[in-house]
Amino acid sequence: MRRDVLASFVVFLVAIPLSLGIAVASGAPVAAGLIAAIVGGIVAGLLGGSPLQVSGPAAGLTVIVAELVQTYGWRATCTITLLGGLLQLGLGACRVARTALAVSPAVVHGMLAGVGAVLVLAQIHVVLGGSPQHSALSNLRELPGQILHPHSHPALLGALTIAVLVVWARLPKRAKGLGAVPRWIPGPLPAIALATLAAWALGWDAERVDLPGSLLDGWHAPVLPHGPLPGIVGAVVSVAVVAAVESLLCSVAIDRARPAGVPRADLDRELFGQGAANAASGLLGGLPIAGVIVRSTANVEAGARSRRSTVLHGVWVLVLALSCGPVIEQVPLAALAALLVVLGVRMIDTARVRALRHHREAPAYFATLVGVVALGLGEGVLLGIGIMALTALRRLTALSVRVEQLVPAAGDGPVPPRWHVVVEGTLTFLGVPKVTRVLQGIPPGSSVDLDLDVDFMDHAAFDAIHAWRLAHERQDGKVDIDEVHETWYENAVTGDMTPQRKSPPPARWWAPWADRARRAETGPELDAPDVSPSALLLAGVREYHGRTARLVRPIMAELAFAQKPEHLFITCVDSRVVPSIITASGPGDLFINRNVGNLVPRHGSRVPDDSVAATVEYATEVLGIRTITVCGHSNCGAMAALLAGGAEVEHLPGLARWLRHGNHSLARFLAAEPADGPPLARLCQANVAQQLDNLLTYPWLRNRVEAGRLELVGLYLDLETANVRILDRPAGTFVPVPGETPDDDPHDAGALA
Template identity: 40%
Template sequence: MSQAPTTMKASILAPGQIAPNILSSIVVFLVALPLCMGIAIASGVPPAAGLITGVIGGIVVGAFAGSPLLVSGPAAGLAVLVFELVRDHGLVALGPVVLLAGAMQLAAGLFKVGLWFRMVAPAVIHGMLAGIGILIVASQLHVMVDAKPLAGGLQNFGALPGRIWDVVTSKQGLEAGLLGLGVIAVMIGWEKFKPAKLKLVPGALLAIILATAIAQVAQLDVARVDLPANLFGSIEFVGSSGLAMLLDPTLLGIALAFAFIASAETLLSAAAVDSMHTGPRTKYDRELCAQGIGNMLCGAAGALPMTGVIVRSAANVQAGATSRLSTILHGTWLLGFVVLLPWLLRMAPIAALAGILVFTGFKMVNPKQLKELAHFGKGTLAVFLATALMIVATDLLMGVAAGIALSLLLMALRAAYLHVSLKKDEANKTAVLRLTGSATFLNVPRLSEVLDSVPDGTTVTVDMDKLRMIDHACLVLLQDWNRTAHARGCKLVVDWQALEALSEAGSKRGRVQGLTTT
């Protein structure tokens, strides 16, 4: 995001800074309100579960966060995983799993492993978000015509032609579909042509207001948000029977996935927010602890899991926030709105919220990333594509695991890369063997092939100026060739002591000698 950093002092709130934070909190509240409900519906849970998470993310996590301007709440990045959990194990399993995931995050923060979560390759994270975006689009296109999505991404895509045919021929869901398309059109148009004076007005809010007004005035027969009159009455606290479900190894694995993905997305978002201002940097372990506390509270209340989310956080910074007061107040406005005006939210068409999420899903895919990642090499692009495609074809866990595995494989291959060249001077019967990179057992066939091509009677000089290391297999190969080369009139010129120093044995010996001399 190309924006000049905003100067702030998040630790001290001067009287003159109160007004900007109130304004920014209102902007974030307006962005968060439709997303909290929409993500809940996409996750297969009641909208109240998303609103509760938004309130906790604002008031509680905002007060303790290690990144003062990071806004936490329900995230589209976990919607697919929540949907699968609720589908396979029921809504009753959501609370215990989120509670355990939060406890894992809190423990990780207390043991100061926050920075370790940032070791996940960015290509994996971006691939994960792209894969999730594709799945959200696939499922919410069905919801946009008041139909239920199917179990998997490929199934949803496969069923789309039939669904569209039903809408066109029987007009079932046509009104809902037109509302959803209208929402997408409004958001696209607002993003491109919004007046400068209204730049802080969220397109999603404008779209949902227009869709709701049209649905009410025209009395359209479309599904609407199901929200209880009493938000607190919808809270179902986790009991002993719910905690007992965690004895299921499958749910333990899902909780670990929640914790890992939520933490990675949060800390990646925190790093992005840091790049947008010049104030205090994120304290990653503190942020992880705050997220853990928040998710434990969400789990106890049976609500959605939360992460730090970049869309709301970017809106927070752009609106002029200077402290955590903005984040806390946005949660307060959410709480006040759903407590005092639930009847207003119940007017919102579900198809309109689905349209917002279809637009959000397309933004998460972000085709421009392909060109950006390709700039860092084909391997980085391959990790991104493998992660995204595996998520769509299988599930979130398999996709992330595939991305991480491919990243590690590429790292190992790069570390073991060796360029071998032999420059011959046949007139003088000499040659230069140049080794660049790391000589490991994986390179023995190639190195052996090059050595076998040396003509009889040639003196070979080994150039190892750019050789980083050599393992035992390659060292033995050179030694054996040198011993047998005399029979062919060949000779190997090499600084054996320097070559051995580049081996693991030589490195260990050097370290031992260094210890004995100090």
């Protein structure tokens, strides 16, 4: 309770000047802002679903309210607010709150930035002693004349208010210490108080707040607005939807920052509470209400723990409005306008622009901002939604087409040219020109492997690809079409047009079992502590059968009776080294030899071992492989044992004998000049270079290398960064793979002798 009482007082101090300023900016009676703050605190606080959110008059609704007051009058605007609240009640009862969050944040933040710009353009006139015009563009046109001929007293009061707000925000927020300010004092309070004292003490001529003797003095029941019915309905929907979206977004943001022990927000209940508050505010003559991020953030930072803080803040506003009317009437309008200028500038959040640019949604933000300023709030929001719809359509129909000519291997004799085309994305009539342009550029008579990795194909796309295929085959070409996921093309050819069943999301096949949870459909949960190793293995096999086998079956069928790998890959048995991942290879690509420490025994070694030599002989003599790669890795246990002198493996006689083949690597490391990097990493790298030299001790293999028929490659995998580097043998260093930017990684930078 103590925390909630203190927090409610902090929010009350924030709410008073903002409520007065928003009422003035909206063209509504000043009392309407206080009524909205009271109702928002008490009614929305009691009935809403977000315990720590504070509701009241919001700057984001200022433009809408100002237009409504000018078009229909104040009492009719109250009716529109009441009807908007009833609409929110209905939406809350229908439990559609989550649907409101479907509006893109780019549009919402663009709308708020546009409202902020409109606020600044209107209130800067009040700060300078003038009156705002009826539109943002008119305010912009009149602004130079207002700047050239300001009224000195209001301008000085506005400048003083802005200066205090800026300085206050930069003061250290500590409870004690020289130059510090108490955490619970919000900046608007001293800014407005100082401006009010200055105007009163100096007797300056500046317009003041006009507050009635009582909040409900002169109250009259709301009246029905006069005008075209579509316009009135649009106004009600605008108030309801904009207030709802702003409240729900605020609720989500505050929910992320809620302290431990505070229940999660119920968005449907929050929408119901906002509807009840708007209905009550419209009936009593108050402004429209929404969740306000400034007050809600102040509530959380002040230590609030329950909805009591929100309700109490409304009670404090009520007490002030009933007992301190003469004090409020001393507040200069220029000071309130300056407060809104600062608030409007803060609503134009440049940090949002950077985040939206990263996701390529900045055009919708700027379109909404410009639309709100130039056309109006509703038109600007619709413009932003239209831009986002076009962006979403473009993303949904995004298509990537890659083509490459496959160069035949040397010694294969004359073979017809072969092309590989990959089409990825959603293949509709919009992508037909892009695909046909690539396909028609392939020479007649050539063989084409066409991979269709598409999640949808319409008839226009099928017709274009099928017509090209028939024409290409008539000219003695060959077309092999492979469909990676759904068989759209095959079904269209066979006439089976039953709805495609979406493939399950691809498994993270490259992740360890412990990182993947698979439930009943693929076996026991892979990260459950009581699952046996054999069960994990079988669960992985079931996952392979369920997700991958059908995709690789055509490839495996081709390879079933012969293999034609082009690379021999010698690497360590370490479980963290997965050759197919670091080389992005598939079945039939790599002929792999794995052993402890990726060692190659030298020709004529005193410790005989023919397993690696047998692999090399078969790879080069039978399979005709032309590249041998030795791949080492960081934190290799075999190299650590060598570095320790073999003491750690003395109890393992077989392993100890095998590691003698690494003595030349150890000698190479010891003879090298000292270099940067951990000793173990430098030994692991030196070992790769040494194994390439060991391969050259076989005379028949050296002859192939010198004749240019065999290439030796050294790779090094840094486990911590998952980066692979290639050995520059003349320089004796590992460098980035050609075509990549070097990574700033000290673990990869060792030099070799």
